[in-house]
Amino acid sequence: MISNQLARDLAATGVLWEPAAGDRFVIDTELLTEDVFWISDLTVEVHHYGGQSLLGFNGTTEWALDSVTLDQALWLPREDQLRGLIGNRLVSVRRTDEAWEVTFTPEPGGEERMVQDPDLECAYARAVLAL
Structure with missing residues (x-):
């Protein structure tokens, strides 16, 4: 898996992410960068509201997360x-x-x-x- 820094470098150069099932990402905040998430129709889905894509967390009672915007997520391409x-x-x-x-x-x-x-x-x- 690529490092978070390489993922940040890719994003900084303009590599765009169109989230899809099977994609992995971290939430790019100090306390969550070690937790890797996968987009799946069961737990993390892509939602579109008002022209913005959100990553919605379904059935994750252990997390105080409902959704995060793509600018808070860091794509870790496969x-x-x-x-x-x-x-x-x-x-x-x-x-x-x-x-x-x-x-x-x-x-x-x-x-x-x-x-x-x-x-x-x-x-x-x-x-x-x-x-």
């Missing part, structure tokens, strides 16, 4: 979502003894670049940030 953001610019993925290497081209026909991270999702996130 490997497949990060690969989708890279798209056809992805050249290769290779495992070394120390890390995952993701090779990509920032623009069609451009020079190949490579990023590394011990975690595959973090390596993909670093490639997205380098695009």
Whole structure:
């Protein structure tokens, strides 16, 4: 899973989140960043009110949460979502003894670049940030 800081960096560069079932996120406040939530039709649903998307918490009596706005949530994209953001610019993925290497081209026909991270999702996130 990518780190909260990498997720913040992705959001800061303009990566947009369209919440959907299966997405994971944290509530980006000091006391809740260690608790990862998943959007599911049973517990956390996406609601739309007045043109704003909210993440509604259903049946979570242990939490004093009804809903949070998307600007309070920090999306933690999965490997497949990060690969989708890279798209056809992805050249290769290779495992070394120390890390995952993701090779990509920032623009069609451009020079190949490579990023590394011990975690595959973090390596993909670093490639997205380098695009």
